[in-house]
Amino acid sequence: MRIGIVCPYAWDVPGGVQFHVRDLAEHLIRLGHEVSVLAPADDDTPVPPYVVPAGRAVPVPYNGSVARLTFGFLSAARVRRWLHEGAFDVLHIHEPVAPSLSLLACWAASGPIVATFHTSNPRSRVMVAAEPIVQPALEKISARIAVSEYARRTLVEHFGGDAVVIPNGVDVGFFARAEPRPEWSGADVPDGGTIGFVGRINEPRKGLPTLLEALPRILAARPGVRLLVAGRGDEEEAVKGLPAEVRARIEFLGMVSDEEKAALLRSVDLYVAPNTGGESFGIILVEAMSANAPVLASDLDAFRQVLDGGAAGELFPVEDAEALADAAVRLLGDPERLAELREAGSRHVRRFDWETVAADILSVYETVTTGAAAIVGEDPGGGWRARLGLARD
Structure with a gap:
C-alpha cells in the first residue's frame, strides 16, 4: 500500500505527535508498505529518507504550549506537489484542524483520507472560531481516529461527527x-x-x-x-x-x-x-x-x-x-x-504496543480504500471493528 502521512509540527522539535508519526511510519515500512511523511522542516534539516521537508516552521501558541507550524503559499505548493507525486492509496493526516500542513493537505487532497485527532481541549475558543473555516476540509475525511476518549470528546464538541479511539503506540x-x-x-x-x-x-x-x-x-x-x-x-x-x-x-x-x-x-x-x-x-x-x-x-x-x-x-x-x-x-x-x-x-x-496499534490503523486504511464512508464510533468492547467487518480472529 502507498501511504502518505502528514505531520503538522516541526520534525526536528521533539513532541508526542512527531514521535507517533515517526514510529507509525517506520513500523509500516517494516511491514512492507511504501510510506512518505510530509512535515515542517528546513530543506537542510537532517531527516530520514521517508520524510519530505515542507518548509520552515514558526512558533505559534497552541493548547497551553508552543507549536511549530508551517503555512502559506510555499507550503501549499509543496503539499500539492507531494500529493501529486505520491499518488497515495490512502492519506493519513494528523491534527487536520491545525493551521499547518495538515489543513493544507486536507483542502488539497482527494481520495481516501484518514485523520487522527490528538488534541484534548474541550473549551477552546480558537476551535470554536475556526469551525466555519475547517468544516469543509473535515467533510472530505473518510475515517476519523482519536488517540483517546478525551481527544474524541474534543472533536465531537467542536466539530461534530465521531471517531474511533485507537491509542498512541509504543515499541x-x-x-x-x-x-x-x-x-x-x-x-x-x-x-x-x-x-x-x-x-x-x-x-x-x-x-x-x-x-x-x-x-x-x-x-x-x-x-x-x-x-x-x-x-x-x-x-x-x-x-x-x-x-x-x-x-x-x-x-x-x-x-x-x-x-x-x-x-x-x-x-x-x-x-x-x-x-x-x-x-x-x-x-x-x-x-x-x-x-x-x-x-x-x-x-x-x-x-x-x-x-x-x-x-x-x-x-x-x-x-x-x-x-x-x-x-x-x-x-x-x-x-x-x-x-x-x-x-x-x-x-x-x-x-499499546505497535503490533496491536498499527494493526488497528491498517484496518481503518483497508476500510476506507475499499469504499467505507466513515468510522462511526468506538466502544470499549471493540464492537466498532465488528460493525465495520474488521473483527480479528
Whole structure:
C-alpha cells in the first residue's frame, strides 16, 4: 500500500505527535508498505529518507504550549506537489484542524483520507472560531481516529461527527530491553531512590514546578533521594528559589536520545508525571511502564485512562505538591508496592504496543480504500471493528 502521512509540527522539535508519526511510519515500512511523511522542516534539516521537508516552521501558541507550524503559499505548493507525486492509496493526516500542513493537505487532497485527532481541549475558543473555516476540509475525511476518549470528546464538541479511539503506540520491546545505568539508580543509597521526570522544563503544563515544590518535603523524609530531569529549558530559572541543599539533589540531563530516555526510565525507582492539563493521552506513561518503571501521575482524565483507572500506576490530585510528596515518600519506602506497580504496568502496556496499534490503523486504511464512508464510533468492547467487518480472529 502507498501511504502518505502528514505531520503538522516541526520534525526536528521533539513532541508526542512527531514521535507517533515517526514510529507509525517506520513500523509500516517494516511491514512492507511504501510510506512518505510530509512535515515542517528546513530543506537542510537532517531527516530520514521517508520524510519530505515542507518548509520552515514558526512558533505559534497552541493548547497551553508552543507549536511549530508551517503555512502559506510555499507550503501549499509543496503539499500539492507531494500529493501529486505520491499518488497515495490512502492519506493519513494528523491534527487536520491545525493551521499547518495538515489543513493544507486536507483542502488539497482527494481520495481516501484518514485523520487522527490528538488534541484534548474541550473549551477552546480558537476551535470554536475556526469551525466555519475547517468544516469543509473535515467533510472530505473518510475515517476519523482519536488517540483517546478525551481527544474524541474534543472533536465531537467542536466539530461534530465521531471517531474511533485507537491509542498512541509504543515499541514496548525497545524500552523493556534497555539497560539500566548504575549512575542513574539509587537503590543502594540509604533513605534514597531516584525519581525521573521527562519533559520540557519551561512548559508549565508539564508540571515540573509542582514536582520541585514537592521535593523539599520528599527530601525531609528520604534525604538520599535524587531527581533526574530530562528535557530542554532554562535549568537555572527552574530551580530559582530552591535551597542549595535541594538543588544539590537535582540532576539536569538536558535533551536525551531515545536510547538514553529508555535507559533512564529503566533506571529510576519511580517515574513522576506531574502534568497540569492539556494532555489527550500520556505517551511518557506508556514508555515508563514499558521500561518497567513504577508510575506516579497527576489525576488527569487522560492519565487515568492510560493507567487503567489507577490500577497500573498511582495518581495524585493535579497540582497538589503535598499529595505528590506524600505518595512519593510512601512508594519509595515500600518495595513490595513498587514491585506490584511494575508488574501491573508491564501487563497493561501490551495493549499499546505497535503490533496491536498499527494493526488497528491498517484496518481503518483497508476500510476506507475499499469504499467505507466513515468510522462511526468506538466502544470499549471493540464492537466498532465488528460493525465495520474488521473483527480479528
